Amino acid sequence: MADFTIASVPIDEIEVGMKASYSQTITDADIKSFAGISGDHNPVHVDSDYAAGSRFGKRIAHGLMSAGFFSAIFGMRIPGPGCVYVSQNLNFLRPVYIDDTVTAEVVVTKVDQEKRRVFFDTTCRVKGKRVISGSAEIFIPIK
Incomplete structure (x- = not known):
């Protein structure tokens, strides 16, 4: 189940070290929907027989699906x-399988108020193990 909370943090209140997270369990329907939206019907994602013979042993979720949780x-x-x-x-470190719960977390590493940019470390975990690591830069327009 997704945990949605809408918030908005003005740039002058964002500080290095601030964190936020989002968790979602990956379902078969999610993978099929993502394949339809992205056009990526790679059989390692959508074909159980094919995936059984892969190095993963079963179907895996698209890496960009989990990375989308940062968004x-x-x-x-x-x-x-x-x-x-x-x-x-993004660095993809481990596969994500159907029924895995992915927790995405972002941590503020730098705030540039003049350019209205905020920089983050980004990580996704499944069962405490990192599956994705990376960094992001976000622009905050003047309202």
Whole structure:
């Protein structure tokens, strides 16, 4: 179950070390929907027989699906509605399977009030193990 909370943190209140997170359990329907939206019908994601013969042993979720949870945090929590991505880098460390609960977390590493940019470390975990790591830069427009 997704844990949505809408918040908005003004740039002058954002501090290094602030954190926010979002968790969601990956379902078969999520993977099929993401395949339809993205056009990525790679059989390792959508074909159980094919995936059984892969190095993963069963179907895995698209990596960008889990990475998309960062967008939920940025757009809905910190900084919140109105912000836009400038950049995101990602390192995919482990697979995510159907029924895994992914917890995405962002931590503020730098705030540039003059350019209205906020920088974050980004991490996704499943059962306490990192599955994605990276960093992001977000722009906060003047309202």
